[in-house]
Amino acid sequence: MKSSLFTLLLSTLLLLTACGNASSTSEDGKTTLTFAEPARILSFAPLYVAIEKGYFEDEGIEATIASGGGGSQVTATILSGDTQFALAAPRAMLSAIEAGEDLVAIQGLNSALTYEVALSDTFMKEKGITKESTVEEKVKALAGAKIGSNQVGDSGDVYLRYLMEKYGQDQSTLETVKMEGTGSKVGGMQEGIIDGGIASPPFSALVEAEEGGSLALELSEEEMYAELAWEIVFAKRDYIEENPELTTKVVRALGKAIEFTRDNPGEAAGLITGYFEGVDQAILEKSLTSLKPTYVGYGEMTQAAWDHAQNPLVELSEISGVSQTHDTSEEKLWTNRYLKEAFPK
Numbered sequence: 013m014k015s016s017l018f019t020l021l022l023s024t025l026l027l028l029t030a031c032g033n034a035s036s037t038s039e040d041g042k043t044t045l046t047f048a049e050p051a052r053i054l055s056f057a058p059l060y061v062a063i064e065k066g067y068f069e070d071e072g073i074e075a076t077i078a079s080g081g082g083g084s085q086v087t088a089t090i091l092s093g094d095t096q097f098a099l100a101a102p103r104a105m106l107s108a109i110e111a112g113e114d115l116v117a118i119q120g121l122n123s124a125l126t127y128e129v130a131l132s133d134t135f136m137k138e139k140g141i142t143k144e145s146t147v148e149e150k151v152k153a154l155a156g157a158k159i160g161s162n163q164v165g166d167s168g169d170v171y172l173r174y175l176m177e178k179y180g181q182d183q184s185t186l187e188t189v190k191m192e193g194t195g196s197k198v199g200g201m202q203e204g205i206i207d208g209g210i211a212s213p214p215f216s217a218l219v220e221a222e223e224g225g226s227l228a229l230e231l232s233e234e235e236m237y238a239e240l241a242w243e244i245v246f247a248k249r250d251y252i253e254e255n256p257e258l259t260t261k262v263v264r265a266l267g268k269a270i271e272f273t274r275d276n277p278g279e280a281a282g283l284i285t286g287y288f289e290g291v292d293q294a295i296l297e298k299s300l301t302s303l304k305p306t307y308v309g310y311g312e313m314t315q316a317a318w319d320h321a322q323n324p325l326v327e328l329s330e331i332s333g334v335s336q337t338h339d340t341s342e343e344k345l346w347t348n349r350y351l352k353e354a355f356p357k
Contacts, residue, residue, distance in 0.1 A: 131208035198224035267310030
């Protein structure tokens with residue numbers, strides 16, 4: 013059903029807009045590009061940093077962002093030509109490929125899974141776990157738990173359930189409840205409506221600041237999730253092949269931003285506070301510091317990272333909607349070709 017709805021959405025948008033992914037030129041001669049993101053999340057920090065540091069401007073690019081709508085909407089805007097590049101989890105790209113589209117990833121903003129699980133202090137005490145407990149102990153404690161998620165069946169839900177199965181737990185005992193935003197999850201934890209929540213940073217830092225609970229598990233603590241193609245930059249294959257120089261400029265700007273964000277989380281937090289209204293700069297800095305291990309190199313990808321991203325989605329296809337196992341060798345789903353051009357050794 014999810015796959016059919018996705019296909020219908022794509023078909024409708026393609027009929028409405030058949031103008032391709034052509035970029036435009038601004039009055040000052042810069043190439044105008046629009047980057048689609050499913051939501052405003054800190055995992056995309058290099059995009060915001062690249063804009064604020066002027067890395068895109070250095071490449072002659074005027075970058076704008078189309079934000080919201082989730083992964084399916086992001087992919088649909090690429091296919092309709094409304095945007096030129098998309099930033100999203102691999103699931104969004106794989107779903108479109110299974111619907112017959114030809115998309116390719118050109119860079120990985122995060123090289124590890126960024127989801128974190130925060131649990132109420134009461135629940136952690138009842139289960140006898142702490143942040144220092146082993147991954148296996150923490151995952152086993154989730155059996156029968158009620159967890160708040162931005163969307164039931166989203167990628168966080170899938171990857172968490174796959175982890176439960178890996179450690180011999182019945183993932184169907186986990187109950188996920190749709191609770192968008194941090195505030196609703198914190199309130200739910202304080203009232204005992206849910207035992208915890210799952211989201212990307214700065215989720216746990218905000219939970220702790222509001223005394224709703226504590227960070228219990230970073231999914232990247234699991235070895236296979238520590239090397240995983242997560243938030244990726246992708247586009248239509250024919251678009252990047254027709255615009256190789258422009259694509260190289262894009263990955264160079266983002267690659268510089270990945271490096272800067274990794275090496276200067278405090279300064280990066282100061283640059284992007286305007287993107288996260290109401291979130292204290294100190295919390296952004298704390299969260300960016302925790303994300304440092306996910307910002308690897310300039311965003312190069314590996315086959316192992318793509319395998320780790322794809323396998324849980326296929327294993328839990330009834331939730332993810334991704335049913336096919338795709339060839340994860342380079343130049344199939346992904347390429348480092350433009351990164352090698354942008355950052356020659």
